[in-house]
Amino acid sequence: MYGPSPGASRRLGSRLTLILAFLVAVASAVVPTARGTTTPTTADPLFGINMSFFGADDAFVTQAATRELFRSWGVPIVRVPLRDRFKPDGPPVTDDQWMSAMRAVRDIGATPMLIIRAPGSGRTADDVKKTDLHLLDLIHQVFGDGTAYLEFGNEPDGPDAGVPVADYTAAWNTVVPALKSRYPKAAYRYVGPASWRVDHDYVKYIGAFVAGATPEPDYLSWHEYVCDTVGDSDWKQTCETHLANWQTHVTDVEMTVQGKIGRQLPYFISEWNADSGDKGSVYTEANAGYLASWTTKAIERLRGLRPAPAGAMVYTATDHEQFGLVTGADRLTTQGRAFRQAMTGSSTVTRPKAEPPSEPASPVPPPTTPASGTRSGTDAPPEDGSQVDSPPTPTGSPSPTGGSSPEEGSSHVDSPPATPSSESPSPAENPPSGGPGASQDTGNQDTGNQYYVASDGDDAKGDGTSAHPWATIQHAADQATVGNAGATVHVADGTYAESISTTKGGHEGAYLTFEAEHPGKAVIAPKTSAFPFESKGDYVRVIGFDISGTGGAWSGILIWGHHNVIQGNHVHDVLTHLASSDCDGSPGGQAIGDDAAASDNAFIGNRVDHIGPYPTACEYVHGIYPSGGADVIANNIVSQTSGSGIRFNHNAKGATIANNLSFANANHGIYITGGDSTADGFVITNNIVRDNAMYGINVRGDANGPHNEYRNNLFFDNHKGRYGLDNSEEFTPPNSSGTLDADPRLVRYAADGTGDYHLTADSPCVDAGTTTGAPAGDLDGGRRPAGKGIDIGPYELAR
Template sequence: MSGPSPGASRRLGIRLMLALALLVAVASTVVPTARGTTTPTTADPLFGVNMSFFGPGDAMVTRPATRELFRSWGVPIVRVPLRDRFSKNGAPVGDDQLLSAMRAVRDIGATPMLILRGPGSGRTADDVKKTDLHLLDLIHQVFGDGTAHLEFGNEPDLPGTDVPAADYTVAWNTVVPALKSRYPKAAYRYVGPASWRVDHDYVKYIGAFVAGAMPEPDFLSWHEYVCGTAGDSGWKQTCEGHLANWQTHVTDVEMTVQGKIGKQLPYFITEWNADSSAAGPVYTAGNADYLASWTTKAIDRMRGLRPAPAGAMIYTATDHGGFGLVTGAGQVTAQGRAFHQAMTNSSTVTRPKAEPPSQPASPIPGTEPPSGTQSGTDPSSGQDSSSGTDSPPASPPAGTPSPAENSSAATPDVPKATGNQYYVAPDGDDAKGDGTRAHPWATIQHAADRLTVGGTGATVHVADGTYAESVSTTKSGHAGGYLTFEAEHPGKAVIAPKTSAFPFESRGDYVRVTGFDISGAGGAWSGVLIWGRHNVIQRNHVHDVLTHLASKDCDGSPGGQAIGDDASASDNAFLGNRVDHVGPYPTACEYVHGIYPSGGADVVQNNIVSQTSGSGIRFNHNAKGATIANNLSFANANHGIYITGGDSTADHFVITNNIVRDNAMYGINVRDDANGPHNQYRNNLFFDNHKGRYGLDNSKEFTPPNTSGTLDADPRLVRYTADGTGDYHLTAASPCVDAGTTTGAPADDLDGVARPVGRGVDIGPYEFTR
């Protein structure tokens, strides 16, 4: 299909009749008539809309007052179908009409989501490419090299359209590379497959697409409608009960994509509303108030999705078959009023930068400030930090946790708790609390949503207790001040969601997570997942991740890990964490690991990892220039440490001072594409690894280049047990004492003891204290 369409069951005659009924019954608020008569806000991306554009008279295109309304609301994204015809047998849509539709989005100040032609209706991939290149030229006329999201087709899997996933993927692989090369400097992002649904077997469509898509989509997309009310006497219960499926769909997509390509992708919900058919009772005039109530509940449900969507566009902005937020005559419907109310009550709504207020409309409390200091500000910055801006600085200052050779300064210098202070406790209250120590919030997620980062950062202090929630944040700190989530007493604040694919997920930069007990027993595929740069995951205990995976699924199993970062990430540090019970251990799963960095220049130091179905520590994908030092990796079903190249040649690794013992395969395995000439393997200790010390490609023992100081000996720990319950400090008789190298070594050990204590650095996570 070539534009927004909730389903094949809509019929034009029904749409027109219901539009007239709704126009009379629920219209009440008249749109402002003069541009500039309202003060715009900028809403979070949940409040995007679809332009219906089913005719040349679409109100958003033709009525300045309608555009002013959506501009004043601060609608952040508008999705536009670049149609070839206004109806199946209707008049062709000319270039001037397409340009007018796009200019309307530009006038509103929104980011465009433009639906390109996709496969279907007998079009070949080459036909689609020719048309889409022409459409791209039109897009460039209006938006230049600025940001635009380009969605490839619409509902190819809709029954009646029935474009197989393989055909859609072939068309994507033919068309998108040509589009990307047309305007290489443009900030255009490519989105697909715009599935009409993702429940049951339909999620396989996305899985098949991402497995073969070249290039990889910048965003996935699908649609959500819940009612299906035709002939259903209990339709209200259906409409509300099925809202709970939205999180299931998100999780299913994430798990499917993870299984296909070993990572997750961000996503849009590019259409959503109550019902996909105007034939049901939901959109009748008599049920307008119910639809408004349902819309409020739906937005609340969408706000809770984890991971959160990059955007969600309601169907539709202006009247089309009863679906509109605004009628063609320019009046706001009951659903439109509910939508707008949700926008204005959103904690993420801010004024645009071009029109800053003297005081924020809804200041966010943070600390208990001294007299004269506004709550939620960073006194040391001299600036109001409650503007709601979540982005990191456009050009963050230099300084990374990249490894420093021949130095003990490889560990990044992470500041302590600074900046704006927030507090969370099990007996807190998200509704009535203000995030101060005296009146804490109840959930970490609420703090993540409400906090602001000042000139010296921000810290969320989490009190002892169990938090049955997953946490997802897109906010960032900066080089001068981290955004820190910190357990007040290490190991006493437990994050244990009952169901979640990702107990803790961060898409920001300069974020620090420290001291938590994080359980993945609720079906997690990753205990802590990081997407950004310069983040620190420190002194957490992450366990029971992917234990739900059936042994039969370990033959080419989906990927997962206790702690990891994405291939797009870099310069992250994983320091002093305890990781155990990952996957259906002792069953071996090749793609299930303990600590699994995939970015560049990451640092892994002082960690203790055991009982994983894969390797204790594994690097893959974009891994290069990393430091792996002073870790203990034991009793894993594959290797202790595993280095692969994946998407790049893994070189400039520093692998030093590690203890690897009792692993089912090699102590340290190196795949041929990771055997870089500048990698250093120094002062590592091996003991009782089933296949030997250093392995090459899982098949043969070898001595890698730049190897020195290797020990084969019992490390003589205080009380070694393979189940992770032992005491892994060194004894006085340990050959690890003073046997390490300063190359890559952290400045202190897992207990915080400064290195070295004696004549030299010790091997492993602990220094022997005499």
């Protein structure tokens, strides 16, 4: 929503504590305390807000009490729509009115996100550039060279705006360079393309955009709304179920961008709420208790996203068609009370005094973290004030409005959507129709089909809904239907003594996902199996499981296809059954790996330990052991393997191995070999390799390709040295730089895997990495970089 547009938007535990404490300290230091109020209590970027600004009388702009309320909360980011007109037939918004809105943000010490013009509604790139340069001059008058996020348009890919990606990209390439050159010293960051949802079409849109955008966007942005069936008997179930899709959306975008430009980008969720369109009944007094509960769950979901967003702005701050946080000057709504409780830990509202701060406060920049199913958000109307038609009705669902949307500034605007939750969805009171495992969506299939597994479920009598889950993951894999928007199998906490093998897969932008509802709480531990989890499909994700192989497994997770994602899993105790004599041959095995015919797979943020009969050395038993081309291995911690922590072989070309920690392995920390062909094009950067029995990084002769890059890796106490060539001599590989020999100074190093492997403040790893190959977020989901530069290893130091 551009603030809801009546038609356009009918649409990280100690580390987290340290980050929040630091940000609170910053906010306290730079934001003056008004008389009768408390110092802001949070600068968590997940607690950003949207200013509605549908009129010059917006309470945020005109009421000191409203501003002081949000200032006392420590709101870190305020998104402002710089509208052309408040009403379609009204006069243009004046420079003074725009600047009043911006000063209101500056006065509460928040960082602005300002929606500037983009193509659409008949505007040419030259028109957009002229207007945006004028707006930029006003922005500079208010914020100087300080931090400001400039969002290039609002929901350009929505059916109402109808801006093809080629046109949006062309306008970006024309306008943004002009803006950047206007004030070259300013800390302005450019954001787009502010989609009203994440679905298959948006994933394609964002892929084409990042591939063609010059300059590259500093951040991506999109909106999240989840209620699409208000009025139907199971609408509350839908509102909760769709929260589970938010991580899917993040991963879809992350992998698409990685595939297009070879790395990820940070992102904002620049609008979120429960609902949009004319589903305002979510916000009525009758549903107050439910809305408060939903808001709390939504915020928990936001906190659990990996990588974490740079910010998330709830829609909207002040009273607007029932879904504002504040009504009047300082009266909290039901959702406002829930939002404040989550921010400050207090449900008590201290009515602030009316005096504004004595001086404008300096903006507090939020963290710059790297880097949807249902129709969401009530975005703001077009800047030119023209009428916006209502969006096309999804197949199988009634028309949201029965006609066109209200015009900008008109009296009726549909209510917006809500925040995410890490909790598992509540059981459906009324399971959706459509047979076993039918989608939780009723009519709108944008979020993909949703299926549920619980250890106390029933394969025979269950139907795969949250109310009647199946008992086994294999049964869900067999029954799942992967549609145009993919499918997700949600696995509840418990132990599943089964092995899973599937040949199904998804497609670009629409994955088949197997996800533990709570990371590490869904345990896959078959009593006898060679492969606890085996996938022969493409576009499959396996997220958050605890997987062991004590039943005689040779591999914890084995992948045969391409474009798969293995993320956030703990794989351990695989091949521990091997006898020492078995290591003389070639048993072959690993915790996680893929086949030589595979390609473009990602192994992100996994913990791997106790692989093989460790500490006995087995040359062919490894931790993460990919054999395909163009794979990405990032943010993993691997230790106590009988072979190498990370090993490549066979068709290994063009892989990225970045920001991993590989320690206390019986062979090498990282080992690359050519196998079936000469390995070349490797990017090996920002890794910590220590206490390994042989070399830190070993390169076999057939993998010493001319284009391999070895940059900013740290070595410590590896028995044979840093870089080894063919296991026999230490060498300096070509294209190497930034190599460190030093104790990485981790919080609490323990070779047995029980330590705390975060960095200390005096670690030589801090700010010593390279951007080459670096993932956008760290293992905790925090931003990268968090300081002046990228840190070496899987964790960024909390600033």
